[in-house]
Amino acid sequence: MKVTDHIKKANGKTLFSFEIIPPQKGRNIQELYNNIDPLMEFNPPFIDVTTSREEYVYIDKGDGLLDRKVTRMRPGTVGICAAIKHKYNVDTVPHVLCGGFTKEETEYLLVDCHYLGIHNVMALRGDAMSHQKYFECTEGGHQYAVDLVSQIQNLNTGKYLHDVMEAEHKSEFCIGVAGYPEKHMEAPSLNTDLKRLKAKVDAGADYVVTQMFFDNNKFFEFVDKAKAAGINVPIIPGIKPIAVKRHLQLLPQVFKIDLPETLINEVEKCKDNKAVREVGIEWAIKQSEELKKAGVPVLHYYSMGKSDNIKAIASQLF
């Protein structure tokens, strides 16, 4: 079932969902199941599975020289989506990236999704690789998420890349896209970023999931501005509980988001990461309660591979 249909069916009730990341290659899917199992009691109608960006790895050639190869450290997104869907009877949302994929490869991936009964996808550009300053378009791929949305929307109308015959079956993807309450790091202003978001919706995006934020006012202002810009699809807030002291530096640095002073002070006072985790859970519960009261369609949690804190939060709310 489509994410938007789940929202309609809930009839104003806030739903619970979360995002997981595939295990590093060579590891077992059981790791994921161990993190998903404790969250299933909160009835998530859908679970997102991220796609890792490409990275350079350096391989020792044995003669003191290093060979450089491009690889994805956590592949298997679509396979994991199919496995989870089958095991838990829940809808899954693979994240589909522009970065590292040609348009043909994307089409094949979407055809796989269609055959596997996966009807939701998150269309994302992806970040630059760690050695790059800016995102570089893959040869034969897309530069922006909006182009990927158009490609997916084309499949929904039966238009494949190199049409050889009239498509008998159209796909019916429900398309999610990313939104940034504190603007995307490369955007010159929030208003410009909102115009880009509107373009993604105009191209066929059905709903928006936001980047993490720690001050609900930023989310509420974002939703107001998005509506004023003509964005009328559901906007789902993304929530990340702080779990370790290092997040104080890491989250603003990587995601270009602000942390409220009160939260910083609370975390700095903590003696160890066990105490930080408790602060993170409490903060996320307060955020979630307010958002739920405001009637958000879904509360979507970034698990980053750990479910114990998400369980502690969800058990207070769902």
Ligand code: FAD
């Ligand atoms: P876009 O919408 O393409 O925007 C990127 C930048 O380009 C923005 O600054 C925008 O304002 C600008 N822009 C857009 N269109 C134009 C245009 N026509 N001309 C000029 N500028 C333009 N990353 C992963 O690698 N894997 C994941 O699984 C993943 N999941 C995510 C899930 C969520 C909910 C979110 C919020 C982010 C996720 N990301 C993931 C990170 C995401 O890939 C990065 O934030 C990336 O830098 C931007 O992706 P986007 O889809 O928002 O890009």
